[in-house]
Amino acid sequence: MKRNLFIGSALTAVFILAALISFVWTPFDHAVLNIPNKLQTPNGTHLLGTDHFGRDILSMIMVGARTSIAVALVAVGIGMGLGVPLGLWAAARQGSWMDELIMRGNDLVFAFPSLVIAILITAIFGAGAVNAIIAIGIFNIPVFARITRGAALSLWQREFILAARVAGKSTGRISVEHILPNVTNLLIVQGTIQFSLGILAEAGLSYVGLGAQPPLPSWGRMLADAQTMVSIAPHMALVPGFAIILMVLGLNLMGDGLRDYLDPRLRVVRA
Numbered sequence: 001m002k003r004n005l006f007i008g009s010a011l012t013a014v015f016i017l018a019a020l021i022s023f024v025w026t027p028f029d030h031a032v033l034n035i036p037n038k039l040q041t042p043n044g045t046h047l048l049g050t051d052h053f054g055r056d057i058l059s060m061i062m063v064g065a066r067t068s069i070a071v072a073l074v075a076v077g078i079g080m081g082l083g084v085p086l087g088l089w090a091a092a093r094q095g096s097w098m099d100e101l102i103m104r105g106n107d108l109v110f111a112f113p114s115l116v117i118a119i120l121i122t123a124i125f126g127a128g129a130v131n132a133i134i135a136i137g138i139f140n141i142p143v144f145a146r147i148t149r150g151a152a153l154s155l156w157q158r159e160f161i162l163a164a165r166v167a168g169k170s171t172g173r174i175s176v177e178h179i180l181p182n183v184t185n186l187l188i189v190q191g192t193i194q195f196s197l198g199i200l201a202e203a204g205l206s207y208v209g210l211g212a213q214p215p216l217p218s219w220g221r222m223l224a225d226a227q228t229m230v231s232i233a234p235h236m237a238l239v240p241g242f243a244i245i246l247m248v249l250g251l252n253l254m255g256d257g258l259r260d261y262l263d264p265r266l267r268v269v270r271a
Helices: 001-019 056-090 097-110 114-125 129-155 159-166 171-207 219-226 235-262 264-270
Strands: none
Touching: 001 056, 001 235, 056 097, 056 129, 056 171, 056 235, 097 129, 097 235, 114 129, 114 171, 129 171, 159 171, 171 219, 171 235, 219 235
16 A cells, blocks of 8 residues: 555665765764763663663664665675576476476575574674675575566466567567566565565674674664663663664565555555
8 A cells, every 4th residue: 555655665764864874974973982871861962872882872773774774785686686587597497407406496595594594604704794695695596586486487378478489589588578577566575575584684693693793883783782781771672673673664564565556456456
């Protein structure tokens, strides 16, 4: 519905705007320790309070938004950039050994959650935002491959595809010129969903120390730092927790609204 699209877009825009502003301005330097001002509750100077090192939580949330959005966005880009071509290729070669190889490879990746992949990557290359991006991106590849293949298979039986074949177009050209444009709407909606899951995955990886490393703030690591302070400074956990909730909620509402807007059949049903 339009309401979902509006609310979701508004929530998402707030965090994206905060992330962009953090490149040029934050209320305080997020990396500066100020022990005398530690554990302050929200007040006129520190609108969201301070943490156990006296750092301004609002500034950390703004920079943490930049971290989470960047990791999730690049990871979704990796998944879409590799998964979509694989899905198109598998659909075009339906029933062949190549189709079977791609699908069984997807099953293999699905057998290992992003956290397990991140642990394996971290054991080899060390913890960091880049490795978190790689882990989440690898997990996104089979998602987009399956979505693309499933949508493309039904299109290969359509009359306009048969007409393109009669016209002498190659399989690759048909996939790019006719199949891909007709699955783009579905990929956009799935992209927003994977974006929200990427935010959650990045927060989870940072929470266990496998994501962004200090001094770069991360919502997940802010939650990890707050777990021993909940009884005396609950705002340390509530603020990043609500940031994750609102960001994921906004992306899911936006994805739901985009699905309704881009699919004319749903617009008729909801009208």
